[in-house]
Amino acid sequence: MILIDVNLWNEVKKEYELFEALVDTGSSYCVIEKSIADALGLDANGILHLWQMGEPLNVPLTGLRCRYRKKEYAVDGLIVEIRGSYKRPMLSEEECTRPESPHPLTNRVIIGKTFLDKLSKEEYTKLFER
Amino acid sequence: MEPRNWINKHIKELRSKFIGKTIIVCDNKVIKAYGGPVDPLKINEVAREICKEKWCYTYFPESEEEYLL
Numbered sequence: 623m624i625l626i627d628v629n630l631w632n633e634v635k636k637e638y639e640l641f642e643a644l645v646d647t648g649s650s651y652c653v654i655e656k657s658i659a660d661a662l663g664l665d666a667n668g669i670l671h672l673w674q675m676g677e678p679l680n681v682p683l684t685g686l687r688c689r690y691r692k693k694e695y696a697v698d699g700l701i702v703e704i705r706g707s708y709k710r711p712m713l714s715e716e717e718c719t720r721p722e723s724p725h726p727l728t729n730r731v732i733i734g735k736t737f738l739d740k741l742s743k744e745e746y747t748k749l750f751e752r
Numbered sequence: 753m754e755p756r757n758w759i760n761k762h763i764k765e766l767r768s769k770f771i772g773k774t775i776i777v778c779d780n781k782v783i784k785a786y787g788g789p790v791d792p793l794k795i796n797e798v799a800r801e802i803c804k805e806k807w808c809y810t811y812f813p814e815s816e817e818e819y820l821l
Contacts, residue, residue: 627756627808632793639796642810661793711772711788711814723813729774729789730811 624749628733630654631687633663638689642730645749649734652686652699655727659684659701670700688737691745697736702727753780755808767812774811778803 624645629638639662654664666682673679686699709728726732738746755777759766766775766782776784776799783802789811799807 625756625810639793640799640808641792642808658792661791709789722815724789724811729792729795729809 625730626690626733626749628731628737629689630662630731631689632661634661643733644726644730645733645738647735647738649732651734651736652688652697653702653727653732653734654684654686654699655725655731656701656703658731664699664701666701686737690737690741695737695740697740699731699736704728755780755806759808759810766810771812772814774809776802776807776809778805778807783807 626643626645628641628643630641631637632639651670654662664684664686666684668683670681670683671678672681682701684699684701686697688695688697704725704727708725710724712722738749741749753761758780759777770782770785772787774786774788774790774795775782776795778799784798790809792809795809799809
């Protein structure tokens, strides 16, 4: 699992906020949780229709203003709403089949290809260096 | 050292010491720890007051993440 630090623009406070970001090369889009998107003042500017088994999933699209290693990027992102109980660790008395740990988007954003494709080859390679 | 690099360097000991917690790191040390995950905007608010320059945060879940995104 690769975690990096990315700054996202807070439209409400007019300043950048630091986020721990999970690099996901299998995700087409960057993803942010709805309550965080709301706090940053991000507006939905469209809907993405994801076709999956069972039923289509319609997810709000937004524009993310990012800063990574002193460079700025404008990328497309998705806003995903996570159920409140999934944002905390599972309680011992809780009877459910959800994973024990809180959902990763509770306190992180996902960095997908809409961001990764904008990095230079050098920056992209650096991401995977340990 | 960049705070993220410091975390990566000490990840094993930090995980065992702060399991289930969120930590804020600056100046090559843990300056605050919270139980459970914390809203990143609240973390930034606190870190701006305490840290002189760069900081970062991370959360150590008790179990490996099982979510499929």
